Amino acid sequence: xxxxxxxxxxxxxxxxxxxxxxxxxxxxxxxxxxxxxxxxxxxxxxxxxxxxxxxxxxxxxxxxxxxxxxxxxxxxxxxxxxxxxxxxxxxxxxxxxxxxxxxxxxxxxxxxxxxxxxxxxxxxx
Amino acid sequence: xxxxxxxxxxxxxxxxxxxxxxxxxxxxxxxxxxxxxxxxxxxxxxxxxxxxxxxxxxxxxxxxxxxxxxxxxxxxxxxxxxxxxxxxxxxxxxxxxxxxxxxxxxxxxxxxxxxxxxxxxxxxxxxxxxxxxxxxxxxxxxxxxxxxxxxxxxxxxxxxxxxxxxxxxxxxxxxxxxxxxxxxxxxxxxxxxxxxxxxxxxxxx
Numbered sequence: 497x498x499x500x501x502x503x504x505x506x507x508x509x510x511x512x513x514x515x516x517x518x519x520x521x522x523x524x525x526x527x528x529x530x531x532x533x534x535x536x537x538x539x540x541x542x543x544x545x546x547x548x549x550x551x552x553x554x555x556x557x558x559x560x561x562x563x564x565x566x567x568x569x570x571x572x573x574x575x576x577x578x579x580x581x582x583x584x585x586x587x588x589x590x591x592x593x594x595x596x597x598x599x600x601x602x603x604x605x606x607x608x609x610x611x612x613x614x615x616x617x618x619x620x621x
Numbered sequence: 622x623x624x625x626x627x628x629x630x631x632x633x634x635x636x637x638x639x640x641x642x643x644x645x646x647x648x649x650x651x652x653x654x655x656x657x658x659x660x661x662x663x664x665x666x667x668x669x670x671x672x673x674x675x676x677x678x679x680x681x682x683x684x685x686x687x688x689x690x691x692x693x694x695x696x697x698x699x700x701x702x703x704x705x706x707x708x709x710x711x712x713x714x715x716x717x718x719x720x721x722x723x724x725x726x727x728x729x730x731x732x733x734x735x736x737x738x739x740x741x742x743x744x745x746x747x748x749x750x751x752x753x754x755x756x757x758x759x760x761x762x763x764x765x766x767x768x769x770x771x772x773x774x775x776x777x778x779x780x781x782x783x784x785x786x787x788x789x790x791x792x793x794x795x796x797x798x799x800x801x802x803x804x805x806x807x808x809x810x811x812x813x814x815x816x817x818x819x820x821x822x823x824x825x826x
Contacts, residue, residue, distance in 0.1 A: 533724070534663070534690075535704055537632035563632040567692060567704070571661035576687070578665065598635035598724060607807065609701060610726070613636065614803045616697030620796050 528585035532566050534577055535598035538584055539563040545590040556583045560593050634701045637724055638802065641708040641747070642731035643739020647759045647789035648707035649691045651731060654795040655705060656693025663690050665717060688717055703799075712742045722746075727806050728754040729798055731789065734767045737775050744776055753809050755783040757798045781809060 532538075540560040549557065552573065559569045570580035587593035599609075640648045652660045665688045691707040708718055708728070722728075730743045740756075747754045758772055767775075769784040778784070783805050788794040 534706075534721075535635035535637060535724070537635065539631060565635055565704070567663050567690075568661060568694075570663040571692075576664045577690075580663075594631070596632055598637070609634065609636070610803055610807050612701060613697055613703065613726075614800065614807065616701070616703075617695070617796060617800045617803060620695070621793055621800070 522579045522582035525582050528581040530585040530588045530595060532581045532584065532595055533598060534565070534567040534570075536566050537563050537596045537598070538566060538569065538588075538593050541592060541594050543591045545587075545592050552583055553587060556580070557587055557592055560584075560587075565598075633699065636697075636701055636703045636726055638703060638705050638799065639708045639718075639721060639725050639728040640705055640731060641710065641718075641728050641740070641743035641754075642759075643710045643733065643736055643743075646710070646731045646733045646736070646739060647761075648710075648731055651729070651757075651759075651787075651789040651795050651798075652691055652693040652705050652707055654790055654792045655695060655799065657696060658694050660691045660693045663692070664688065665690060688714055690721070708743070710739065710743065715742070715746060718746055722750060722752055725752065727802055728752055729802055730754055730756045732756055732758050732772065732776075733761060734758060734772065735761070737772070740776070744778070753806055755785060755798070755802050755805055757785050757787045757789075759789045760786055 538560050539562070540557055552575070555573060556569055559572055566577065566580060566584060569584065570577045573580060573583075575583070584593060584595065588595055640651055642648055649660055688709050690709070693705045695703040695705070697703055706721055706725075708714075708721055728743070728747050730740050730747070732740045744754075744756075746752075756772065756776065756778065758767070758769070760766065769786070772778075772784055773780075773782075783801055785798055785801050787798045
């Protein structure tokens with residue numbers, strides 16, 4: 497066990513949840529510097545920012561190893577989505593994380609997307 | 622690193638479907654049954670003027686509300702991932718639905734026939750936004766079984782809105798609801814072309 501994970505345990509409680517007020521994490525900021533939605537994608541670029549990361553930034557970066565969504569990072573960090581967006585946008589600002597809108601290439605009401613969705617769901621029946 | 626430089630193909634399309642309905646109607650149960658991961662929960666902190674909720678003598682106080690959103694995920698193929706978001710049922714969270722419904726393909730309105738009025742807010746909201754939806758009657762054990770046309774009449778639904786029966790606990794049954802929704806999306810005209818006059822709030826009640 498690393499000293500870092502011990503630190504996390506100090507501040508998280510399975511039943512009570514987070515023991516630090518959420519906005520402490522984002523230093524009171526509620527507006528991310530990069531616009532993100534709940535389903536915006538994030539992924540670590542592999543660039544390690546200089547200097548020491550705040551613990552929550554470190555955890556968030558660790559959760560972005562494979563492409564994932566803002567909503568999933570927020571849920572796994574047990575942070576409100578608004579706070580998670582601030583943390584992730586900090587990481588975007590230093591080049592450690594890349595973000596992308598939910599569906600950049602296509603209109604989500606595009607027929608071909610809906611047709612593939614239908615096939616995919618039917619395969620689960 | 623270089624693979625991420627400019628292309629946007631490092632992640633699939635995140636598609637969104639909303640699961641709406643009154644409190645306790647089975648939204649999270651439905652998400653649990655269909656999702657490939659245990660449902661996740663995120664919270665939105667919302668600051669809002671509390672007009673019409675708990676205010677005294679018309680004083681619109683600013684209040685901060687925490688709204689929990691449960692969601693699940695279904696990987697469709699290499700290019701698409703479907704997220705199901707449980708939409709809070711209470712009327713005063715409509716402003717949240719606005720953000721939630723942005724970019725959503727459509728919605729499932731879950732209904733408990735013992736408490737039909739609980740879903741009025743959701744039906745009104747989606748109708749007024751031109752968001753396509755279907756009504757899924759969650760057949761609770763011991764509940765009186767209404768037939769779909771009775772539900773349609775009680776909710777004042779247009780003939781084009783599908784009504785299906787389901788067991789939200791059952792993966793196959795709940796997934797069939799999603800299949801029916803996507804068929805409806807493929808068959809119905811896009812909301813942009815539909816002449817959907819906004820519904821007055823309170824019309825239904």
